[in-house]
Amino acid sequence: MTTSPDSAWYKQLHWQIFIGLLVALVYGLVVRGAVDPSQFESYRAPFSFVGELFIRLLKLIIIPLILTSVVTGIQSLKEPSELGRLGVFTVGYYLMTTLLAVTVGIGVVNVLQPGKGLNLSAPEDGGLEPTPLSEVFLNIVPENLFGAFAAGDMLPTIFVAILTGLAILAAGERASLIRKFFTQANDLVLMVTDWIMATAPVGVAALFVSTLLDPKLGDLATFFGDMGIYMVSVVGGLAIHAFVILPLILLLIARIQPFFYLSALAPALLTAFSTASSSATYPVTHECVTERAKVDRKAADFVLPLGATINMDGTALYEAVAAVFIANALGFDLTFAQQLIIVLTATLAAIGAAGVPSAGLVTMIIVLESVGLPGTGYALVVAVDRILDMCRTSVNVWGDSVGAAVVGRFMSPNRADVASG
Template identity: 45%
Template structure:
């Protein structure tokens, strides 16, 4: 009798829980942090770097193939308009939900004066660094995002995952060009990139074999670094910020359990629990890596192979989503801005909160899909409503954990929109064999 294979998502969960246990054990036993940094962290770094390594070529190849297979530029225009429109809609909804829950719970009023002063003093240096980065973004000009979208050197852009929008821009141009030239002249190019795409997908299979070990290393390192030299002190700070953290998690939970199922119901009538089972490897990796860009190859594989979204849709919608659709990040920015105002005793008017919605929407588009990018954009959101950027110190302590959670929402939102757009393009999801969703 053949031995039953353990599903990949279960292996990842085991790695995650083992990393949590080992990280806490190391912290309380006083195991030198250097041991974790020298012998465990590199495993996680190798895993994340492996995913980032294939992100750019995967986006380039799959997007070119997807557009070339559309057969019509008007179809691309129609699909692009729907994609961006839905992304902006979900972003506005997420920020609105964040503002609603933070105004209802008012977590800022749970922070004592002493805790506030301690946090402001403890993280003053980190706040200054984030403020400097935000200043550079502000001084770049209102049209700088459009300038940054066009690469001066596509090879150089392809070597930087932070330049994913440049790769998308080039791939869209190349795909459109392939549609405009005689088919026989572009056929060899299409076959080349199709072959590259298949090779990358096979490499993803190889990388995912070490995913449980990579997740274990990432979580162990995160716990050890978070605990620092005094685990009890870290827990006290997190306890003081518990109301804020739970407010963010409540907002993120509403997005995952209510908003996205609503979109699926409206566009596809697809069972959300089956959808969840189909993308859970991507969600678990998003939680572990805190990076939408690093998770992108796995997200594309789950959406195409499990949820059966056509390649022409997924190859366009998902890379674009990993670049501009940050629902979890924008929700967090709304909650964080109001929380800081509450903690500092500042009252925000309705007009100021509307300004937060507008600024956070624009900031989420410019927020790179890498860990901690949302914190820099938050400085801009704070200053748009005259909240001192120094208040950022109040939320730095739990940010690493919350960043993991909001990245899960970002990735889930991308997958949801891909199914919605595919449905509007005439794809029928009623024939999906849901039993395949539990097989890895």
């Protein structure tokens, strides 16, 4: 929902979402303190329903938004060669920032050494199977494009959208009608997105209550205490990447003041934190980047869908930290070479992590087995995954948004620097 910066604070979306989260926190804590845990589910059920409805609304608009925005973004370029330069720059930038994030995570976890000395036994097999990286890349090309749309598969949808946009660009005037169709369809999709985003404060608050009252969460004090150092390692690494590395990139390369950009992205980051899904947050991210931060729309239309799928800075960092923690907890001493393998594998495996809650748990098995750790070790971190998932998803979305600003600068190197809203 687009709001003017001059609107009263309570009419601005990010403040509405923040208030919703505070109310949800108070309600969740009151219920946890006054109600027997066996009754949590009855208090949680209505909020779970509302939260699920909000997620469904977001998912409803994702594929249409990606398809129309990517196609219109590409067809607005001057020539196909411009797309090639843009694509190479974007993918190269995302790989670089993901590699930086993983390196930061490895550094933090080696300093704090969570799990050292526990010497736990490997948990029993929980049944998760990783998707081979070769299959991830093979599935980029769909066997049936309508099947890919129906399944909500991001990579195949982006592939089809790029092909369609490139064909329209190459056809020129022969495709004038289809060009007009996608332009108008994109306008309609953005209008529906505004309507859906008007419900975000309620939907986000409901999701947060559902998390707080999850019966599996157990005692909050014990929950945070048992995994404290591990969580500090993950959150500390995410904080360094989010508040040091990415702002420096934003300031030095995109020439945008980090505080202004962070304020503009607040609704998207709060939505990402509550939904733990970069894909579900995509409509909000697109709205914030283009309407609130005023990033070049052509850059945002191309970069953000790609980033929501392959740019998982937070997920890659989390997987690297979790792998070292699991190794420590199981009594394995990782060599420098093994940690280097973790860095590279986590960077690549993050590409295959779907933008949905806890998707990183599945791709983490790839990282564990790359250095000979049992894939079942993921069970050691499942208990605190939801909280960390919310944190790393916010970093994923923040990284996507910074990428859009950097690519926007790359496309328009002579534009004025952004110092404020």
